[in-house]
Amino acid sequence: MITRQLRKIESMIAGAKWIGENVQIHGVSIDSRTVVQGNLYIPIIGPNSNGHDYINGAIQNGAVATLWKKDQPNPPQDIPTIFVEDTLIALQQLAASYRNQLKQATFIGITGSNGKTSTKDILHQVLSTRFKTKKTIGNYNNHIGVPLTLLSLDEDVEMAVIEMGMDHLLEIAFLSDMVKPDIAMIMNIGSAHLETMGTLENIAQAKCEIVTGLKKDGVLVVNGDDDLLLKETKRHSCKQLTFGEKSSNQLYLTSFHQGESSLQFTASNSNSMFALSLIGRHQAINCLAVMQVAHLLHLSEADIQTGFRQVQLTTQRNEVKRFGSVTIINDTYKSNPESVKAAIQTLESLPNRKRKIFVMGDMVDLGEQAVALHKQIGTYIAEANIDMVLGSGDLTFHTITSIQERDTSPQADFFLEEEKLIETIIVLAKEPCTILLKASRSLQFDKVVEAIEKRLMK
Incomplete structure (x- = not known):
């Protein structure tokens, strides 16, 4: 992590003005709750909060210095401070300068x-x-x-x-x-x-x-x-x-x-x-x-x-867990048409003979094409060599409907209530099966996965 004296930190940020002791900082934090001893605290102003309001917590957790936006009131008196025009821009300038070193x-x-x-x-x-x-x-x-x-x-x-x-x-x-x-x-x-x-x-x-x-x-x-x-x-x-x-x-x-x-x-x-x-x-x-x-x-x-x-992936990316004869695949961090197709292909390719169940939530950030793309992915899933599709979410309704319109499709059911979706999965999990869950993060399907896993561990 970056380790520098404040005099050097000041020189790495355009227009910065340092006041106080020339202490040495060890690392930075923008969250007062994650500050550790020796950190430089960098308060960011976001849409819902102002990091400057949490300076006392940062100091209590060990911040030895802070950046401070010049127009913000009540700068701290008990730790050295570097005044800047904008703390986010200062963070970016500091990082760019450090990378060059x-x-x-x-x-x-x-x-x-x-x-x-x-x-x-x-x-x-x-x-x-x-x-x-x-x-x-x-x-x-x-x-x-x-x-x-x-x-x-x-x-x-x-x-x-x-x-x-x-x-x-x-x-x-x-x-x-x-x-x-x-x-x-x-x-x-x-x-x-x-x-x-x-x-x-x-x-x-x-x-x-x-x-x-x-x-x-x-x-x-x-x-x-x-x-x-x-x-x-x-x-x-x-x-x-x-x-x-x-x-x-x-x-x-x-x-x-x-x-x-x-x-x-x-x-x-x-x-x-x-x-x-x-x-x-x-x-x-x-x-x-x-x-x-x-x-x-x-x-x-x-x-x-x-x-x-030795590879281990970040969580919620094709994360595989087994509960007896039931396999849960958690792929709930991100979803779009291309990644859903990859998920379906993965489920199809698994060599086991257990029932293959795909649980889908909305694909977000698709703009004006959202409904059309959800219908199209339904047409794709309808041709897949899997046993069942369960869906939840306003846009996923169109996917499930698209699947149901095809005579040769996998069984497809839509759920308005998350709890009913979970209960259905638990019933299905009484028989050997592989269940792959896929949704955009905003659908919070990670909580669905967590609820299912807790029930299966009982």
């Missing part, structure tokens, strides 16, 4: 509509076999999370894997300028953020902004299966490496086998079989992207194999 580290930036977090986790594990490696914690991938991630890096870090998300044009460009990646990765383009971005073309343009801060001799690793994405990346002159399913890619999948809780695959550059304790063909594609980066950084095949065997 980490000259020995290699920075890898990751973006894409789906698979960012899983790929980050896999890449982190592979690089950790040879290097001191740090990654974005959880989903800290925006204009606040990325600066916090940068400031959490130790001075002797060798590899930094930074996830970058976006809600609008120029956001990834801003983050890329801050991170200045040596290697940039674009996993794919999908329907996520159609509500704010309008078209897939705009989403492709926004994702390609990751090259904005790419070093002069940097490399872009890109999914070559996506024609729209490739069309956009061709506008950029940086070196590019492709991965994917198609044999036109520089690295492509040559075989895939799905086990009940693990996968195996082969790739075009090796005769070896690679194995991970993950499920889903899409995870094998994510691994190809990781392998391209690993090759750039001169890791051996043995290093890659070792890293793959």
